[in-house]
Amino acid sequence: MALCAPAKEGNTIYEDILGALGGAEGERRLAYKAAEDGSILSELDMKLSPEQYQHLYNTPGAVVKRKFYRTAKKWTNNIVPYTMDGSFANHKHILQQGMDHISQKTCIKFVPRTTQRNYIHFQNGEGCNSHLGMYGGRQAVNLQNPGCRSKGTVVHELGHALGLVHEHQLPDRKIRIEYNNVAPQWRMWFDPYKTYDLDQTGVGYDMTSIMHYGLYAFSGNGGQTIHALDKSKEYLINGNRSVLSKSDIDVINNIYCGGTGTGTGTGTVTTNCTDNDKDCTYWANQGHCNSSTYRPFMSQTCRKACRFC
Numbered sequence: 001m002a003l004c005a006p007a008k009e010g011n012t013i014y015e016d017i018l019g020a021l022g023g024a025e026g027e028r029r030l031a032y033k034a035a036e037d038g039s040i041l042s043e044l045d046m047k048l049s050p051e052q053y054q055h056l057y058n059t060p061g062a063v064v065k066r067k068f069y070r071t072a073k074k075w076t077n078n079i080v081p082y083t084m085d086g087s088f089a090n091h092k093h094i095l096q097q098g099m100d101h102i103s104q105k106t107c108i109k110f111v112p113r114t115t116q117r118n119y120i121h122f123q124n125g126e127g128c129n130s131h132l133g134m135y136g137g138r139q140a141v142n143l144q145n146p147g148c149r150s151k152g153t154v155v156h157e158l159g160h161a162l163g164l165v166h167e168h169q170l171p172d173r174k175i176r177i178e179y180n181n182v183a184p185q186w187r188m189w190f191d192p193y194k195t196y197d198l199d200q201t202g203v204g205y206d207m208t209s210i211m212h213y214g215l216y217a218f219s220g221n222g223g224q225t226i227h228a229l230d231k232s233k234e235y236l237i238n239g240n241r242s243v244l245s246k247s248d249i250d251v252i253n254n255i256y257c258g259g260t261g262t263g264t265g266t267g268t269v270t271t272n273c274t275d276n277d278k279d280c281t282y283w284a285n286q287g288h289c290n291s292s293t294y295r296p297f298m299s300q301t302c303r304k305a306c307r308f309c
């Protein structure tokens with residue numbers, strides 16, 4: 001992987017992201033590094049708040065009991081205001097292509113920011129990365145130049161900003177990870193998310209998602225790291241480099257347009273009258289079933305304890 005490789009047509013999203021960081025060494029330097037806003041770079045390109053990180057990865061040795069933070073907040077009224085720095089003078093069309101694509105396929109609208117409090121700021125930061133969901137205030141989407149200035153990378157990072165997580169970590173993924181080929185420090189980035197952290201809105205894992213890394217992602221020795229369980233479909237994993245897949249579109253539209261209107265992004269879609277976390281009774285006794293902050297989470301994760309079913 002060449003240092004500061006320009007975004008190439010033939011690259012997978014993962015290769016572009018890693019290339020922009022300057023390969024494995026750059027990733028090592030940036031990983032876990034707290035940004036000025038206190039976020040933690042995870043999975044190569046997601047800036048997680050400490051709470052989101054704690055939630056998704058249950059940091060070993062952490063003294064704070066895992067709380068039921070939702071991993072993503074939604075944008076109000078499906079509108080994402082944006083600004084950009086001067087480095088996009090010659091690249092506005094690439095941003096526009098990415099935003100137009102998402103707007104054409106979903107109910108999300110991107111508008112130049114006027115006075116909105118919460119907005120994204122496209123900047124020539126280090127690597128290609130984004131916060132997960134609406135973070136609050138001005139949140140940077142880093143699209144390093146060169147390296148991250150392609151439509152596919154813009155769509156992928158905006159996917160994170162809208163609250164989408166990585167497809168290859170979904171609990172219902174139909175892939176096998178060849179851990180022997182994965183660099184040890186990156187193995188955790190293949191941990192499947194827990195079902196109760198996610199709202200897949202009834203949409204299953206999809207190899208063609210723009211949020212899926214390629215077959216050689218996080219390889220430590222050059223060997224293949226992701227294998228499709230159905231070998232005949234494996235080519236699909238590296239196939240999508242620039243557009244939302246049908247499943248990406250469905251999830252965004254379910255969450256933002258036809259979803260439950262709960263206002264926060266994640267949580268298992270539960271149809272059975274069960275609890276999906278051993279702490280549900282405890283949380284219910286704390287009064288979280290009806291608190292405005294936690295009710296969306298509790299109504300999906302602790303339906304039984306809260307007597308919502």
Ligand SMILES: [Zn+2]
Binds near residue numbers: 156
């Ligand atoms: Zn990503």
